[in-house]
Amino acid sequence: MQITILGAAGEVTGSGYLVQTARANVLIDFGMFQGRGAGDEKNREIDPVVPARLDAVVLTHAHLDHVGRLPLLTGLACAVHATHASCALAELILRDSAKIQEGDAARENRWKERTGATPDAVALYGTAEVDAIVSRMRGHDYEQLIEVADGITARFQDAGHILGSASVELRVTEGGTTKTVVFSGDVGQKCMPILRDPVPCPPADLVFLESTYGDRDHRPADETFAELRAILEQSAWQKRKVLVPSFAVGRAQLLLHVLAEIARDGRSPVVPVYLDSPMAIRATEIYNKFPDDFDDESRGLARSGQARREFANVNLCVTPQQSRDLNESWDPSIVIAGSGMCDGGRILHHLRHNLWRRGVQVLLTSFMADGSLGRKLVDGAKTVRIFREDVVVRADVRTVGGLSAHAGQGGLIEWFTGASQKPAAPRVVLTHGEDRQRGVLAQALTGLGGCTVAQPKRFEVIEI
Ligand SMILES: [Zn+2]
Incomplete structure (x- = not known):
């Protein structure tokens, strides 16, 4: 199996992974790039994803930096799997995003017309593209085993980050052997109101771990x-x-x-x-x-x-x-x-x-x-x-600091090691963090012993 990192590599936005086997193509998240250097061009570029060839899309949670580029997948013919609450929140967030994109394009075109330029601004996507994605969403309970593609099952575990947020466990069977790959999604802090604590990472062969606050701990x-x-x-x-x-x-x-x-x-x-x-x-x-x-x-x-x-x-x-x-x-x-x-x-x-x-x-x-x-x-x-x-x-x-929806370094390590304090997987790939933050987390994880830590760039391919 090959897993291509589509974004959030050395940065905190644009999360996405393309999982490919001989029999299936599954997309995990497809988030928007936001902030500095995140122009429309970077967001419009959907290569190497070919929407019509996808067998399933699986979402960790409904934040824009994890779902915001889904409406660009025109021609998508498969289901978009998420928890029930994530489906509802993703629809809200995507509709709001479409309204913003359409408003921005209209404003830019009015400005261009006033200055005599050609009004050629085009919204990244609009309501029609969001409708198409929403019609493909399938809601699931946590902990349920879902067959999402030929030889691939998925399971959502509560990540305690926002309502409906999940880590995604994929079990991928190829040539008679089954490998487990876990995508942490965004991992929340323990003891936050409303949400449950994150469920620790299950044993796996490979884990993609977020590293937003990999360099520090929040106060209690x-x-x-x-x-x-x-x-x-x-x-x-x-x-x-x-x-x-x-x-x-x-x-x-x-x-x-x-x-x-x-x-x-x-x-x-x-x-x-x-x-x-x-x-x-x-x-x-x-x-x-x-x-x-x-x-x-x-x-x-x-x-x-x-x-x-x-x-x-x-x-x-x-x-x-x-x-x-x-x-x-x-x-x-x-x-x-x-x-x-x-x-x-x-x-x-x-x-x-x-x-x-x-x-x-x-x-x-x-x-x-x-x-x-x-x-x-x-x-x-x-x-x-x-x-x-x-x-x-x-x-x-x-x-008032410390109210983050993301775990600090200690929380990330606790999620990754569970109660055993042993790494959940021999290989861990750090994403969704600036290079400094994931560098510090990499050192801490290496110090645990028992796992190798990778810090890939965008479009790097991980083989397992
Ligand atoms: Zn998030």
Whole structure:
């Protein structure tokens, strides 16, 4: 069998693997390249994948950097396998992505027309291409053995990263022998609210392991949550307006969980909570449909109806006007809005109207990429530029680190070694991490003994 690395090699986006045997071609993830150097051209290039020749597509989870290029697979005639929750979230994310691609192309063409150039911008893909992929999605339970192609079975194991996230175990039979290959997907942190802990890697012949935070450990989750709760409770006593930039999938639901917990404890005044993101609202509704995928605590809250009652207390801002109504308000409130890195979305309007106000608090809990507005705020910028306007930062900007949806180095090693502390496979291939991060993780894994560690480049082929 040959496995070609299609992306996320020495970087954290564009995940994808093409698994080929004499009898079958299976694609694992097909994610979008994002951030620096990720132009349309890199995303459009689907070689060496030939959609019509694929026997199956298998998805680890519904983040854009794992599913975002699926609509480029025109002519796909096979099933796209994922957990039930991943199917629902992938549809939401792909439809949103198509809308963004179409909007960007239309805007560029208007600009080109104004400058006398030919309006030749074409969206990476649109709604029709997403419809085609969605119609091929097949939802599965965790731990179920699924025959996805001739001689290849797949099994999803909970990866604890976002709702529906999974590591994928492939058992591949060729010439009478069966080999096990595991794709970690993105591995979550232990002890995070809502989600179950990641299920450790099963014994395998070859493991593809993510390495996003391969060079460091996060501080313990309970410390992080205690800090987050303390800040929110103090803000409530101080009658502050609090702005919380948030990703729509995962982070928004986690924040709502913490806020519901604070309200339940009743140690601080009740403050109205606004979820100002149509995408986060829809993602939360999808989360609420899959309580069986939650950890024990959240499943209990869902089953008793308490989670539904608590969500009913959240003010949902669907229309732009509902969002604008909040801009000028000075009332104590908590506003959760996208985007997570403050590089777009409704949070920009909230920041423009409030950053200059003393007494307002901005609570940053997300990873902020270099160059993003969120990163500038984390770094203590005194003024920032929003919508071509310089805005003075007088608000109290607080950063809570450690809330990552990714395991740190210790968590990755624990996932890879399970309870035995012995490597799950003799060969491990590190992907989904910058070179520095995966280099440090490679050293740590080599130190365990018993496995060889590879750090391949994009399009490298692994033979087994
Ligand atoms: Zn992810």
